[in-house]
Amino acid sequence: MKRHASAIFFFVTPFGVLFALFYLIPIFYAVWQSLYTVKRTGTFGPATDVFGGFVQYREVFTNGPFWESIERVFLFGIVQVPVMLGLALFLALLLDSGLVKGKGFFRLAFFLPYAVPGVVAAIMWGYLYSPNLSPFTAVTASADLLSPSFVLWAMANVVTWVYIGYNMLIIYSALLAVPTEIYEAAKIDGAGVFRTAWSIKIPMVLPAIVLTTVFSIIGTLQLLAEPQVFRSFSSAVSSTYTPNLTVLSTSAVPNFHLAAAFSVVLALATFILSFAFLKFTQRKGVQ
Amino acid sequence: MAAFKLPKYGAMLVMAVFTLYFLTPLWWLFVASGKKDGQVTEGSPLLPDHFSLGENLSQLFRYNDGIFLRWMANSIAYTVGAALLGTLLAGMCGYALAKYVFRGRELIFNIVLGGVLVPATALALPLFLMFSKVELANTFWAVFLPSLVNPFGVYLGRIYAAASVPDELLEAARIDGSGEVRTFFTLSTRLMAPAFVTIFLFHFVAVWNNFMLPLIMLGNERLFPVTLGLYSWNTQVNQHPELRALVLVGAFVSIVPMVIAFLSLQRFWRSGLGAGSIK
Incomplete structure (x- = not known):
C-alpha cells in the first residue's frame, strides 16, 4: 500500500492544491462571510464588520424578490428540463432506430449550437425576438416575445436550443453501448421499433438520462448569462430575475455578506435537489 | 411497400425540421454579419445580398484600437491554457484514483465528485473577495487560475483510466524497471489519449462559455474574454448605435x-461523450 506513495503524491497534489484553493476554501469563505454584518457608528461613521450570526440568513428568508426568483427558476425548470430532455431522448432514439440516413450530419448539426456560448446565443436570439430588430416580423408582430408573460419562455427556448444536441449525444452514446444481442432477442420475440425503444432502450440508458437531468437542474438554478443579456432587450427582466442575478446585484450594492448568504442558500438548494433526485432514481432502480 | 416506408419518411421529416431549428439562427447570424453598412435588418434575413462580410470584419477589427481581437486573444489564452493544463492535472488525479489503492482514496473521490x-x-463571489484581498482581482490570473480546476475531469479520468489502462501492463512496466511517473507519461497517457481529448473538450467549452467569473x-x-466583451457592447447599443452591427459580426466571429x-x-x-454516463 505504501509502495507508490511518492507517485500518488505527485499525481494527486497539483489538482488537490488547486481544488482546495479555488473550490473548498471559497465555499468556507462564503459561509464565513455570510455570518458577518456591517455595523456603523452613527449614520456616517466608519463601517466595521462584526459577527452577526444568522442575521443575513434572516434577511435571505424574508427577502421577497429572492424567493420570487427561486419560484421563477422552478417554473422554468419544471417545464424546460423535461421538454429539452424529452426531445433529446426522442432524437437520440430516432438516430439509433435505423430509420435515419446521414446520421453523421444530423449528429453534428444538432450538436453545433453547443459551440455557441450562452451569452452569444442570448444576444443572437435577443435580436431575433426584438420587434424592431427581428428579421422575422411576421412572428414578432403577432406576439411580443419579450413581454413579461413571454420572456421566461423566450429564454427557455435559448437554453433548449443550446443544450438539446449536447444531451442527445450523451444519451445516444449510451445507446451505442447497449449490446446488440439484446435487440436481436427482442426482434425474435416480435417487438417492433416502438416497443424496443420503450421497453429496452430507455431503461438501458436511464443512467445517462439521470446524469443529464442532474446537470440540467444545476444549470437551471444557475441561470445567469441569458437573463443578464436579456435585460438589454426587455424591461421585463429585473435585476433580481433569477437567484444568480440577485447574488450579482446584491454584491454590486455592495452588500457582500448578504450576497454570500444568498450564494450559500443557493448552493445548498442545488445540493439538496441533485441528491434528492439521485436518491429518488436510485431507489426506483432497485425495484 | 409504401406503408413500410412511412416511418422512414416520418423520421427523416422530423430530422429535417430539427435541423432547420438548430441551423437557421446560425445561418441568419452569418447573413446578418455580411449585411452592407451594418444594416442588419434590411433586405432578406436569410439570403445574402451586397455581401460585405470582409468590410464588416475590418471595421470590427479596427474599432476602438482593435479591442475585439484583443478579446479573442484573451479568450484563447484563458481557454487553451486552462484547458490544457487543467486536463493534465485532472487526468493525473483521476489516474491515481483509478490505479492505486491508498487510504483516503474514496474520500478524495467523493469530495471531488461533490465539487x-x-x-x-x-464560487465566483467568494473568489472575488479572496483575490481582492491579495490584490489580484482584475488581473489575468483572477480568471485563469480558478479556471484550471475541473472536478468533472477527475471523474471522467478515473473512469477512463480504469477502463483503458490494464493493471498487467503497469505491472510489466514495473518489472522492466520503469518508474510510476515515467510509466504514466510514456505509456498510460497514450492509452488514455481519447479520454484526454474528451476531458479537454468539456473543459474548453466550460471555460470559453464562462461568464460570471470574468463578469x-x-x-x-x-x-475581457470575448463573451464579456460582446456582452458589454450589447449593453451600450442604445448610446452607440454603430455597435449594433459590430455585436452581430463579433458574435459570428466568436463562435x-x-x-x-x-x-x-x-x-x-x-465516441467519448457517453463514457461519463456508463456505470
Missing part, C-alpha cells in the same frame, strides 16, 4: 474557433 455539483456561480472579477476592458475545434475533434467527442 461537480457546486454551482460555479456560488465579477474584471473591470479592465483589455482583460468560429469553437466550430473549428468541434469539427476537427469530431471523432473523439463522438
